[in-house]
Amino acid sequence: MLLTALLLLLPTGCRSDDADPGSALGPADGSAAGSQGSPAARLTPEQRRAREQRVLDQRARAVREGDLPLFLRSLDRRDRAFVARQRRYFANVVQLPLERFDYRVLPQQWDVTRRPGWGPDAQVPQVDLVTQLRDFDTRPVRRTVGFAFTWVGGRPRLVSDRGAADEPMYAGAPAPWDLAAVTVRRRPGVLGVFDRRTAPSADLVMSSVEQGIAQVDEALPFTWPGQVVVYSVEDSAVLDSFTDVPGGSIDLLGAMTFPTYAAPESSPVASTRMLVMAGSVAAGQPFLGRIVRHELSHVALGTRDDGAPTWLSEGLAEYLGARSVPLDQRIIPTAAVERAREGDARLPVSGEFNGSDQEWNYALSWMAVDHLATAQGEDRVWDLVAALHDDGRGTPDEAQDAVLRRVVGMDSRQLAARAAARIRSLYG
Structure with a gap:
């Protein structure tokens, strides 16, 4: 499962005026040194x-x-x-x-x-x-x-x-809910968590996610629970608690998905949740719906794309996010158009996907999937996902060309060239 990280802390804090930093707790076995005569000290x-x-x-x-x-x-x-x-x-x-x-x-x-x-x-x-x-x-x-x-x-x-x-x-x-006062909203398939600053936009977020679930569901060749917990918060204590943020800065993200593990260490995932940033909500439609569908795609796919190159996971999410948007409203970064004109495009390397070329990587990956869906049909895209997932074994970047040739009839360089050509064709 592709992860785009985060999560949080129990409500805490205490007055510091009577704190004594040099006073440590007593023995860890539960005994109380210096108070052997108290009722509590007589307990095992x-x-x-x-x-x-x-x-x-x-x-x-x-x-x-x-x-x-x-x-x-x-x-x-x-x-x-x-x-x-x-x-x-x-x-x-x-x-x-x-x-x-x-x-x-x-x-x-x-x-x-x-x-x-x-x-x-x-x-x-x-x-x-x-x-x-x-x-x-x-x-x-x-x-x-x-x-x-x-x-x-x-x-x-x-x-x-x-x-x-x-x-x-x-x-x-x-x-x-461990860190700040929240308002919880519920709709079919959606549990929304908002803080004081985001509560006024709860209806917009909830309706966008509810609609997004239905739109993503229509595009999938498999069934999924169609349920998600979504956070829409601006409280700094909450946002600062997120870890492993793609690109290193949560302020640069529009939204992200993250796993909630059954235990703090590596363990089964209890659910995959999503965060929608305030900037995405303020942008309104169609941007909000598009980014919501992108993140919902990660939730829906779950482990089905585990081990596949990052360009495919993110390109597919971008494709599914934009699928419901009219063609003339599918915005792509101007920098990506300029980069596509330079030629010599290559599919992004997984380990560098969220680096300095992140904007280009997302755009080229989206257009690679878009080209395959347009030229060969969406079924072929899902065939490629299954092949690169390889029953959970995954496919490293250096081994993807053999799979690409077998499934879609071209290698990564050829697919990247067609993706760049599609950017030029659609956006100039």
């Missing part, structure tokens, strides 16, 4: 985890039942910012179609500094958070989060979601 690590687990079970039940008072019941209220973040988080997640929402306290402790106000018995266990979006995630998504527990009379209470030095306790990619 297993007993502590059991009581902390009951607190988080209550919290999870509150989310599932939409019960804010129950959700807040276990919080220490002295840190108003912490309480405000938790209220925000609750308001966010109760909007989601949650199939799963559970916590499991782990034996390991987070390596963070603590605040003196947490008390000598404070513990910060790592916690397994399991979520699953109904109809959108094919499997549960597990992330490691953390909470600081303070102990009052042998009872644990949640006192923070960050360390004293503002260390985030989150492993893996966070989601928008």
Whole structure:
């Protein structure tokens, strides 16, 4: 599957005026040095985890039942910012179609500094958070989060979601609802997530994605779920959390797709989600619809183009994105037209696709697929996708010529020349 990256973090933060960076947490086995006489200190690590687990079970039940008072019941209220973040988080997640929402306290402790106000018995266990979006995630998504527990009379209470030095306790990619206040919208096949600045354009984005799903579906020779989670956000905390951005700068992108893994490390993909940038929304139609269909094409193809040269994956997405646009409205960069006039075109190298020639690479790849679809039919394009995918084994760039000759009757140089000629023919 071609990935065009991103994702996010649990609502966090704490006041720094009472932080003591030199005060480290106690032993990671759950004991509390210097407080052997307190009720909490007399508990075994297993007993502590059991009581902390009951607190988080209550919290999870509150989310599932939409019960804010129950959700807040276990919080220490002295840190108003912490309480405000938790209220925000609750308001966010109760909007989601949650199939799963559970916590499991782990034996390991987070390596963070603590605040003196947490008390000598404070513990910060790592916690397994399991979520699953109904109809959108094919499997549960597990992330490691953390909470600081303070102990009052042998009872644990949640006192923070960050360390004293503002260390985030989150492993893996966070989601928008972990970082900012969001509004969640739902239409058939589409779950939209918006922040305060993008909420006014929610109807436009949702209708564009819903229509895009139908248009992409019409062009595919296979069936797919036809469902996607789409983020439309401008909050800097969310955008700054995206990693592995094509080209290195999210500000230069119009949209992108990214996998949501079942676990933080390499694992099965639970869903492929997409981000639509504010600039694409502001551009309106037909640009918005075109870029949405491009990203939806990646979602729909899933693993079917894994291992194929990047020019084919991106060229096909460009082709499917533009397919519904009238020919006289299919815009191509002026720089690509000028480059096509120079001659000696070559299909882009996969490892350099999103480099300095990215604009040209996208244009030439699109026209390569467009030429094949026009001259030989769309079925031949799909034959080429299957051949270069090669049942998941893939085809490196250096081996693609043999496949191209067998499937479409030309090598990469000849196809690139025809793609450049098509640019000149259509755009001058």
